[in-house]
Amino acid sequence: MAKTLRVGMIGYGFMGKAHSNAWRQAPRFFALKAHVELHTLCGRNAAGVQAARLQHGWQNAATDWRDVVESPLIDVVDINTPNDSHAEIAIAAARAGKHILCEKPLALTPKQAEQMLAAVQKAKVVHMVCHNYRRIPAIALAKKMVSEGALGQLYHYHARYAQDWLADPEFPLKWRLQKGISGSGAHGDINVHIIDLARYLVGEFKEVCGLMETFVKERPLVY
Numbered sequence: 001m002a003k004t005l006r007v008g009m010i011g012y013g014f015m016g017k018a019h020s021n022a023w024r025q026a027p028r029f030f031a032l033k034a035h036v037e038l039h040t041l042c043g044r045n046a047a048g049v050q051a052a053r054l055q056h057g058w059q060n061a062a063t064d065w066r067d068v069v070e071s072p073l074i075d076v077v078d079i080n081t082p083n084d085s086h087a088e089i090a091i092a093a094a095r096a097g098k099h100i101l102c103e104k105p106l107a108l109t110p111k112q113a114e115q116m117l118a119a120v121q122k123a124k125v126v127h128m129v130c131h132n133y134r135r136i137p138a139i140a141l142a143k144k145m146v147s148e149g150a151l152g153q154l155y156h157y158h159a160r161y162a163q164d165w166l167a168d169p170e171f172p173l174k175w176r177l178q179k180g181i182s183g184s185g186a187h188g189d190i191n192v193h194i195i196d197l198a199r200y201l202v203g204e205f206k207e208v209c210g211l212m213e214t215f216v217k218e219r220p221l222v223y
């Protein structure tokens with residue numbers, strides 16, 4: 001009998017919907033080594049999380065993420081909350097021995113990210129940050145071509161991710177537009193994907209150019 005992985009998911013907004021769908025669909029597309037149980041969905045609002053639970057097919061609902069990470073009934077914690085809560089939830093989940101999927105950007109600061117990594121390494125749990133673009137067909141093909149040498153030696157990587165939905169001046173002041181919660185604005189929201197793809201397709205950065213620091217200092221973002 002295959003093992004069962006009981007998932008506890010924190011956050012049921014935009015990404016929570018996508019992750020719920022992915023957890024439901026994965027066994028239909030892939031021969032998984034374990035059964036996936038959509039065990040507990042967590043949000044802060046009892047009525048909201050209950051409605052989302054029914055809509056997305058979760059068995060239980062919770063309103064405090066601590067109950068999920070500490071529950072002996074949960075094997076995997078899937079973090080889909082705004083950026084400022086990733087580190088606290090992930091570190092607590094690791095200490096409780098849960099495997100962890102965490103949405104990007106991993107943390108607000110490099111120091112937080114290092115603490116998260118140290119926690120999962122100490123706990124010896126499986127951990128992943130959701131850089132999902134690695135698996136889209138065009139990128140998967142690019143990776144294959146690069147790996148097979150079809151493109152030869154790479155000298156240049158140019159990426160552009162265009163998104164305009166926050167350019168509307170009437171857009172409400174949601175968490176993404178608040179520096180204390182989002183951390184680094186479009187850099188963490190969008191650039192994080194193309195930086196990840198640079199590492200995935202080309203290789204590790206050897207050096208981060210000081211020019212970028214100067215650029216950011218001279219043109220501070222207005223939040």
Ligand SMILES: NC(=O)c1ccc[n+]([C@@H]2O[C@H](COP(=O)([O-])OP(=O)(O)OC[C@H]3O[C@@H](n4cnc5c(N)ncnc54)[C@H](O)[C@@H]3O)[C@@H](O)[C@H]2O)c1
Nearest residue numbers: 011012013014015016043044080081082083103104105130
């Ligand atoms: N990988 C991608 O392509 C991708 C795309 C969009 C967003 N994201 C990331 O996913 C995360 C969530 O983004 P979103 O767009 O789904 O945001 P969202 O605002 O739509 O949803 C956030 C959810 O978190 C819940 N939440 C907030 N604080 C909580 C807490 N303390 N306890 C429990 N629940 C809490 C909210 O109620 C809401 O359900 C962010 O880190 C974002 O950067 C990743």
